Amino acid sequence: MNSVRTRVGRVISFLESSGTDVLAMQEIKCKPDQFPYKPFEDAGYQITLHGLNQWNGVAFASKIEAQDVEIGFTGMPEFKEVQEARAIGATFNGVRLWSLYVPNGRSLDDPHFSYKLEWLERLAAITSETLENEPDLPLALMGDFNIAPLDSDVWDINFFAGSTHVTPQERQAFEAFGQIGLTDVVRPLIPEGYTYWDYQQLRFPRNEGMRIDFVLGSEALAEKVSGASIERDERKGEGPSDHVPVVVELN
DNA sequence: ATGTCGCCTACGAGGCGA
Numbered sequence: 001m002n003s004v005r006t007r008v009g010r011v012i013s014f015l016e017s018s019g020t021d022v023l024a025m026q027e028i029k030c031k032p033d034q035f036p037y038k039p040f041e042d043a044g045y046q047i048t049l050h051g052l053n054q055w056n057g058v059a060f061a062s063k064i065e066a067q068d069v070e071i072g073f074t075g076m077p078e079f080k081e082v083q084e085a086r087a088i089g090a091t092f093n094g095v096r097l098w099s100l101y102v103p104n105g106r107s108l109d110d111p112h113f114s115y116k117l118e119w120l121e122r123l124a125a126i127t128s129e130t131l132e133n134e135p136d137l138p139l140a141l142m143g144d145f146n147i148a149p150l151d152s153d154v155w156d157i158n159f160f161a162g163s164t165h166v167t168p169q170e171r172q173a174f175e176a177f178g179q180i181g182l183t184d185v186v187r188p189l190i191p192e193g194y195t196y197w198d199y200q201q202l203r204f205p206r207n208e209g210m211r212i213d214f215v216l217g218s219e220a221l222a223e224k225v226s227g228a229s230i231e232r233d234e235r236k237g238e239g240p241s242d243h244v245p246v247v248v249e250l251n
Numbered sequence: 252a253t254g255t256c257g258c259c260t261a262c263g264a265g266g267c268g269a
Binding site (some may be wrong): 202 | 252254258267
C-alpha cells in the first residue's frame with residue numbers, strides 16, 4: 001500500500017464499494033500505535049496487524065473475526081539480525097490466510113537477494129509442513145511476492161535483464177509453491193494484467209507495469225474460488241498506491 | 252529530466268527503501 005496512513009480514505013472507499021470481507025495489506029509502513037484504526041472500525045472492519053517501524057508492515061482488515069493470529073512464520077529468516085514485519089497469518093471462518101511482503105531483493109549482488117530466496121524457501125517449507133498435517137485446509141498465501149513469474153508479467157523483459165524479480169532463481173522459488181500443492185487462483189480467471197506500476201517514468205500512463213502480487217491457494221481453497229479480479233482502476237486518481245488490489249471471491 | 256513517493260530525523264534537506 002505504501003503507507004496506510006496516507007491512503008486510508010482510498011482504502012476505506014475501496015472496502016465499502018467492493019464489499020470486501022477480508023483485506024490483506026502489505027507495506028502499511030507504521031507501528032501499531034500509528035495505525036488509523038478508527039476509520040476502519042467505523043466502516044465495520046477489525047484490524048489485525050504487525051508493524052515494527054516505518055518499513056514493511058503487514059495487516060488484515062476484516063468484517064470477520066481473525067483467529068489464531070501468527071506474527072511471522074516459523075523459521076522466517078532475519079535480515080541483518082532483525083526479524084522484519086513481512087508476514088502475518090490468521091484464520092477467518094476456517095480459511096487460513098497469510099498477508100506477505102516478500103523481500104524485494106534490491107539487486108542480484110546484494111545480501112537482500114539471497115535473503116529473499118531464503119525467505120521464500122523457508123515459507124514454502126513451513127507451508128508444506130502445514131499442508132502435510134492438514135491436507136484439506138483452505139489456505140492462501142497472498143501479497144506482494146516481488147517476482148514476475150512469466151516474461152509477459154513485465155512490460156519489457158529486456159528492461160529487466162540483470163535485475164531482480166525475473167531471475168531463474170526467483171522464478172524457481174515461486175514455482176516451489178506449486179510443487180507443494182498451491183496454485184495461483186487468479187491466473188486462470190484473469191490471465192493478463194499487471195498489479196503494480198512504478199511511480200517513476202510515467203509507468204502507469206504508459207501501462208508499463210508488473211504482475212507481482214498473487215493469491216496462492218491450497219487445493220481446498222482453490223475449490224472454493226468463484227471469481228477474481230485485478231482492480232486496475234485503483235491505480236488512477238489522487239494519491240494511489242503503486243499496487244492495486246487483487247480480489248478473490250470464495251463460496 | 253532519475254518525468255516518484257513516503258517515511259525518518261529534526262526544522263530544512265538529505266537519507267533510505269521501493
